[in-house]
Amino acid sequence: MLGNGPADVFQIPGAQGTVGFISQMSECFCDRCNRMRLSADGWLRPCLLNETGQIDLKTALRQGVPTAELKRQVAELLATKPDINYKMRESGTTGAYGRTMSQIGG
Numbered sequence: 001m002l003g004n005g006p007a008d009v010f011q012i013p014g015a016q017g018t019v020g021f022i023s024q025m026s027e028c029f030c031d032r033c034n035r036m037r038l039s040a041d042g043w044l045r046p047c048l049l050n051e052t053g054q055i056d057l058k059t060a061l062r063q064g065v066p067t068a069e070l071k072r073q074v075a076e077l078l079a080t081k082p083d084i085n086y087k088m089r090e091s092g093t094t095g096a097y098g099r100t101m102s103q104i105g106g
Helices: 057-062 067-087
Strands: 009-010 017-019 044-047
Touching: 044 057, 057 067
Parallel strands: none
Antiparallel strands: 009 017
């Protein structure tokens, strides 16, 4: 079953819900990724495996940065998302990021 993003979605016949799996370490899904990640420490990331272009939302919100400015920053980040996803794709995952999935909230 197809979902609206990078997950492979499954449904047991007769069940009410579905379950989706994102196999980010074994299967590259950059070409169909429509997700962003808000880390456990308040950073908005355009790509799970790339720390390029993050926005520190926690600090910005605590400092009272205007909503219009945050919207502008998020829109800019979304616009660069395809480049960020594909930029690190060919280099593999080793060394492309400095934190483990548990450290970023995954």
